């Protein structure tokens with residue numbers, strides 16, 4: 676996920692400014708906007724006076740977790756959860772019951788040996804915490820032969836159905852390269868879900884180029900949060916093979932979750948936190964206070980991810 680990650684990344688000024696942009700967004704433009712309903716457009720719950728009612732929380736299933744590596748690599752701006760056990764304990768504190776994990780070791784890998792080692796770690800954690808965590812495979816397409824083999828191995832050996840989060844800026848590479856196309860083709864062939872971190876232009880390219888892939892785009896917003904957030908949501912709304920996760924910037928802007936559900940529909944918005952970088956409790960709080968129906972809330976917090984995984988052939992442990 677963009678600059679929320681704790682490691683050095685290429686210095687592109689446009690990606691570094693956005694934290695502040697929303698603060699100066701013209702309010703009139705927001706209120707004047709008439710969203711175009713997407714194919715799944717649905718009514719939301721009506722705003723009501725008074726406190727948010729106390730309700731039994733739906734089970735939270737997190738589509739976006741970066742787990743620490745055995746070699747001590749953690750994605751956190753200031754490290755407070757160093758080990759996998761501490762990572763799990765924090766999820767317990769926030770109420771995340773299940774999640775899809777990928778390894779920081781893979782994210783930072785500069786060789787096939789490293790991303791393979793990271794995926795093995797993830798497979799071991801998924802086995803040790805069966806029913807709680809699902810492993811995701813992360814590969815570097817710049818080593819395309821090893822990457823394609825590794826995807827197949829993870830699918831067949833470990834039953835992994837998720838590739839990513841792929842973050843091209845950590846490697847770095849462009850999504851327009853031939854190797855990435857081969858990676859996507861492999862994911863389609865293996866019926867795996869692709870989870871790809873993108874800026875808006877990259878998202879547009881990927882959607883246009885790969886209509887057969889099942890793609891999760893993390894983050895409502897990107898490096899130009901206010902300028903792109905509506906466009907990103909509208910793109911997912913218009914493409915039924917695409918999903919959006921709530922992590923990172925955007926979900927905390929009041930109304931954006933409602934806009935996403937209204938335009939995309941309630942079935943393709945996934946709960947994602949991007950922990951260990953961001954706190955899952957902030958996302959849970961917004962989902963719980965949002966003007967959504969109980970059924971929409973249940974779907975976002977976990978039901979949609981279960982349905983997506985089932986489509987990819989995942990069977991609950």
Ligand SMILES: [Zn+2]
Pocket residue numbers: 676739741840893949
């Ligand atoms: Zn992330």
